[in-house]
Amino acid sequence: MSFREYVFHFDEEGKVTRIPHTKWNRVRNGEELLQEHSNKSVYIAYAYMSLENRKPDYCPRIDGAIYYFDAAGRVILDKPYYFDLLQDLDELNGCVIDLLHRKKKAESANKYHWQLTSKQIQAVIDYIWPSIATGR
Secondary structure (H helix, E strand, C coil): CEEEEEEEEECCCCCEEEECHHHHHHHHCCCCCCHHHCCCEEEEEEEEEEEECCEEEEEEEEEEEEEEECCCCCEECCCCCCCCHHHHHHHHCCCCCCHHHHHHHHHHHHHHECCCCHHHHHHHHHHHCHHHHHCC
């Protein structure tokens, strides 16, 4: 059994489309521009899949991320995730809670993450397994 990450895009109408993983990596690394998304925020869903004989078998998790594009269609990467492991470990060990640290984490989560609704999760699942959605 092998594992793979599938990347999906949600447009303004809520329609889901799959983006090839290698293309999305080029976009994230700034090697490819997406001018159709100039000056927009793009909602991406990452589906983590286990594969059996190169076919999707099980999807244990689907995460949402928001990416922002500049006027040229390049992803703006201004520290997309605020994460300070040492600060988090200190709080777990019973030390004083740093409210500024918590505020920065919350701001980052609000700006760069989104929670998929049950309908959006179902749309991703229907895209991965279309025969289940159509009843065939």
